[in-house]
Amino acid sequence: MPKGSDDTPVLTQVSVLSLALTAVFATGAFIFAQSVGKALSRVNKLVTAWLFFDALIHFTLEGPFIFWSLVSTIEKSTHVTAQVWKEYALADKRWGVSDPTIVSLEILTVFITGPLAVFLIFAILKNKVYRHFIQIVLCVCELYGGWMTFCPEWLTGSQNLKTDNFLYMWVYLVFFNGIWVLIPILLLCQSWMEMTGTGQVKQTKVVESVTTTSDTRKYNTRSHNKKRE
Known part of the structure; x- marks a missing residue:
């Protein structure tokens, strides 16, 4: 089995299952967008797929994280829903010990950002006039969550982050957090173009x-x- 620079296995059974579950969520999101958004443009189908994927992650993965972090810690939990977070905690220790900042951000994510993603899907499908207002609020929440997750850690020397393992660094920390930065920025650009008429002019x-x-x-x-x- 491939190993990182510290001889830690790059891929474990839990990591493979976690990545497979993410792939299943992504596939399901695209199927959902194609089935319910037949009349939508290609761009809006992709946006709908992302929003459905986003909501799935928030509710099915981050929801249990909040529960186990409030009643105990991820490290102490033996429940199957805590295993994916035990795996992620290998890359960022704070997720295993009920760090107050992380838990606070996840509460915001599950109870505000998740429902906003569902609401935005509805607004897109029904072509509501407030669609881009909701989209902007959602994107700002996502970007705020990413910033407050990592900025305090950077300012204190990133002591909780494991950066000498390829899987933990480039897949868990960079890729999976990066898409929640890049996609919200792209959606903000889309909203700007629509609200200023740039998209309509084109x-x-x-x-x-x-x-x-x-x-x-x-x-x-x-x-x-x-x-x-």
Whole structure:
């Protein structure tokens, strides 16, 4: 089995099952978006898939984390729902010991961010006028959570982070936290474009270009027919 620089196994049974569960969630999210969002644009289908994946992670994984962290700690829990967090705690020790900052952020995530993701799915599917307001609030919450998760740790020397193991560093810490930074930023850009009309202007130009091309072809066809007559 591959090992990290400290001879710690890179892949364990729990890590493989955790990654597989994440892949199942992602696949289910895309299937959900395709089935309920048939009338949506490609971009909005992708947004819907992300939101469904986001909500699944918040409710099914982070919900149990809050429970076990409040009644005891992840390290002491033997329940199956705590195993994924025991694995993640190998990369960031704070998740195993009921760190007050982490638990506080997860409470915010499960009870506010999760429902907002579900509400935003509804707003997208029903084309509600408040869609982008909800999207902005959700993205700010996600970015705030990421910042407050890592900034205090960086300021204190990252003593709880394990960075000498490829899986823990680049998959758990960088990749899985990075997507909750990158995607919210992209969604904020989308909201900005829609609210300022930038996106609509581009769509209008495309429609005008297609219409002009179509009219030109019709005119050329009529002219060609007249010449033949």
